[in-house]
Each structure stands twice: as C-alpha cells, then as structure tokens.
Amino acid sequence: MTRIPKFLAFAVLLAAPAAAQMKTVNGAGATFPYPIYSKWFDEYHKVKPELQINYQSIGSGGGIRQITERTVDFGATDGPMTEEQLMKTDASILHIPTVLGAVVPAYNLKGVSDLKLSGPVLADIFLGKIKRWTDPAIVKLNPGAALPDAAITVVHRSDGSGTTYCWVDYLAKVSPEWKTKVGVATAVKWPIGLGGKGNEGVAGLVKLTPNSLGYVELIYAKQNAIAYASVLNKSGKFVKAAIPSVTAAAAGVKMPKDYRVSITDAAGAEAYPVSTFTWMLVYEKNAGDKGAVLKEFLKWMLKDGQGMASTLGYAPLPDSVIAMVAKTIETIK
C-alpha cells in the first residue's frame, strides 16, 4: 500500500525541476506552412532544449481568431488580417512573413504535357464563361497542342483555405468581373465546379476526372507528380511555378511596413504570378518573457531557418525582405 505514494513522491521530485525550467510557447493557425513550422520548432528545440514550441495547424481563420482572443502566443495565416479583424483587438499585432508558397493550375489532359494559361483565361474558366478546351482563347495560348474537344470540368476547394485565398486573389486582380461577381476570401461562392476537400481532395478529383482543371499548392503538386500549367505573368512571360520564380515574385513587390501585401500578379520577368507570403502573427507587446523568447526564435528563423525552406518545397524570403523583417523583429517586447 505505501509503495504507491512513495513512488508518486519520487516522480514529483524528478519532474518538478524539469517543469520549472521548461518553457512552452503555443501557436495555432495555417495548415499550409505546417511542415516547415514543425521542422523549425523541432530544430530550434535542439538548439534551445529548454524551450518547447507547440503549433496546432487549425487553419488561418482559427489562427486569427485565437491570436485575437489571446488564447495562443502566436498565430499564423496565409491571408493577411483585414482592417476589420485588426480592429477587434486594441493591441498591435505584427505580421511576420516567414516563407513563400505558390498555387498552381493542375490539369488532367491526355497528351498535353505543357499547358499554358493566362490569368484572364483562368478567371473566365472559373467563372464558367470558357466552357471547352477548344475555346479560341485557350487555343491561342497553346498553338499546336492536342487540346481535346471536351468540356472543362472545374475543380475547386470545398473547405475554406489559404490556398483558395491566394488563387482567387490572383483571379480578382486579373479579372474585374471576378472581383465584382465573386470576390476574395478563404471561401467564396463558386460560380461553377466540383468541390474537393483539401489539396488531396482537389488533386484526387483532377486525377480521376478526364479534362478537368483545378488548383493545388505547388508543394502538393510536386510531391504527387501532378501536371500543372505555366501561367502568363505581368511581363508577358509564361512562368512555371518553382522555388526561384516564387521568390522572384516576392522581390518584385514594394513591401509595405506592416507586410500585409499580396504578391499575386507580381511584376518581374521571372515572377510566378500566383504566389503568396505566409505570415506568423505576434503581438508587439507580450506578457512576461514571451516576447523575448519569440524574438530569439524569429531571429533564428531568419538566419538558420530560411535555409531549410527549399528542401521542404517552400520558397525562402528574398534578401531585401529578410533585412526588413530583421528590423521589425527588434520592436517585439
């Protein structure tokens, strides 16, 4: 009988000093950067064993809500917070860009290996105005390609997502009709098409449906060997999404002070037009020493973390942005 309490007391003795030293920081938000974030937190834990950073990938919307309600120490999002969302808290929230991603038009066409599309054509396809692959607008972009005389089956995300945000943000920039009729958000009212849940849902439907066109994250398309089209950029060049062309898109945009910037349809000959930053959301003023801890981590992220991005398929920040973010991080308290 007495063995159990003794054992418990022993366990408490062992655990107490460890618990006192162990610091935890909690974050939640976007699913898109989850692989790189968990890699970073893992590596950073090796550098600073006394610090444990937990991250729940609950989605950008949830991340924004939780950081606003202060239930987490940092949030993460793929779409910048709106003015309305920022007004909900009187404290100042900083957007810290961490890495870049891209969204690609994935397609399933037999015998077409290098499809080329432009923003207005993509918008018209997703609006339901271009219905067939043999539409003159598509043929003009793909001279000589064996386009099938078939209807286009449009596939989009059914779940709200940062991927959707980036995609429709681009469509809205290149098509006034998209902007007024559909708009930009993590979930929109799709004029046509089938909805698939998650990147895997969209990719699954595209793979299984002949003559379909959808959109997925670049990383997902690469890992799963899904065919994706090049997109005509602002400088009039067809660019296929890849890590250098995504970083180029970020370099071609004038960065505002608060980093809340969309880099879709970016200028620059090499820029891939459907690219986006992903951000961590941190308070400028933090309770206790949380601010100092976050600051240390973010510095490490800029210095050592960026190098890990491309192996996981993310584009690292361009040097100009790194220099700027380094200054912003200093203001965190």
Add this chain to the structure above:
Amino acid sequence: MATAVLDRVRTVPGSRERAGDRLFRRVIAGFAGIILLATAALAWQLARESAETWKTFGLTFLWTSDWDPVADVFGALPFLYGTAVSSLLALLIAVPLGVGAAVFLTELAPKRLAEVLMFAIELLAAVPSVILGLMGIFLLVPAMRALGAPYGVGMLTAGLILAFMILPYITTITREVLLTVPRPLKEAMYALGATRWEVVRGVSLPYSRSGIVGAVFLSLGRALGETMAVTMVIGNNPQIKASLLEPGYSMAAVIANELAEAASDAHLSALVAIGLTLMALTVLVNGAARLMLYRLGSRK
C-alpha cells in the same frame, strides 16, 4: 425477500429509505440528469453562437439558397435539400434491399449460409465512413462516369454510398425482429396451405412492422448526420438541380469543410446555425419515429 428490497429502492411516499439507498438513488439520478443537461447545453450553445445569423436573416435563412462568404450572405436551403435528398435516396435503395436480405436470412437461407452472411454484414457495419468515402472515390465515381454521369460525383453517388452505409443496420435489425415472430403463427399459416411468400407478407412482415420502422428511422438519423463519406462524393457545390447526377452539398459536409477557415463572425455564425438546424432535423426525425412506433403499437 427480493420484493422487500425492491420496495425500499422504489420509495413509496411515506415509507422509510436507508441512507445508503437514498444516496445511491440520487447519484444515479444525477447521472441520468447529465444526459439531459448535456443535450440542453448543446442546444443552448448552438443557439447562442448562431444568434447573429438568426438576427440578420431570420427564418428566411432556411429557405434562401445564396451562400456567399465574401458578401456575408447566407442561406441554408441547398444544404437542407442535399441532406434530405441524399438521405431519402439512401433509404429508397437500402430499405427494400435490407428488408429483402433479412427475409432471405431468416426464412430461406440454410443456417450455415445465414451465419456466414450475418458475419459479413456485421463487418460491413463496422467499416469507418471515411473508408467508404475512399471506396466511393476510387470505385463508385469512375463507375458512375463510365455509366454516363457527367462528373461521377453528385447527389446519386452520395445516396448510393449512404445506402451502402445503412444497409447493414436495416438488415441486422430487421432480421432480429423477424426472428421474434412466433413459430406457431407461421406454422398455422403453412397449415392453411399458404405459400412462403404469403407467410412472409401476411405474418412475418406485419408482425415486425414496428421494428422495421424503427430500423428505418435509426438509419435515416445516421444518413442525415453522415459527414465524411458524403463530402467525399457529393461534389460540394451548393446548388439545387433537378438532375441527381449534378453535384450537391449537405449540411454536415459544409460544416466540416468551412468551419476551420471561417474568417468572419457572420460566416462562423451561419455554419453554427446550420448545425442547429441539423440538430433540430434529427430531433424531428426521432420524434416522428417515436410517434409512428407509438401509433403502430397502439393499433395492435
């Protein structure tokens, strides 16, 4: 002895109760109360979180069909329609199949075969719905397309998957109630020269009517709330189309899809409002089942 103990547990007014018994009675009454409390708390929480939607749209939320998270305009009709149609389709397919299978298992099949089949059916009931959804994507959707459906995914595909899912319930329960039909009744029919079909139609099925109705409503409840398998094959497009081959959407599916990334409060509130509607619908279905069983019971 035994009756004396029972008397004390069920306290007759004025009778004395031992302290231990009283404590026990109150504790278990508390346990039972938790169930009521949890249900009430759930409904209250759903109502509170969806208040904004009801304030903005009122009951028109239930019969408008615009779902636009950008403009913050929400109407639940396409989802109500999708849930109702896919579930009813499932019943339409699964009830005759399930009842037929149960009759075969109890009346016609050799005992060994019936045992093997029952084992297989119970196994089917244990398949997680996400697995059925995968099966839908990889087998049913291409098959539907091969048969001429434009997309493969759609309302009918969702109905078929749901039918597959509730089939084991209907079969198992119907078989259980068919087994309770008294032998003398059936034998009397046979003695009068009735055929097997006449016995099934005249004795077995009417005798087990209330049990079969119960099975149907239990299955309907499950079909209404099914999320994963449906969202994987229904096409997730909030529209109301006459063709069952067109994509649709269901209430449970839209909640699962959009809740995590609902950025605005209005969007979140509208999704919770759909949750409340779904809960109300299942309560209604269960209520209707109770009423029907009560009617059937009293007619006997």
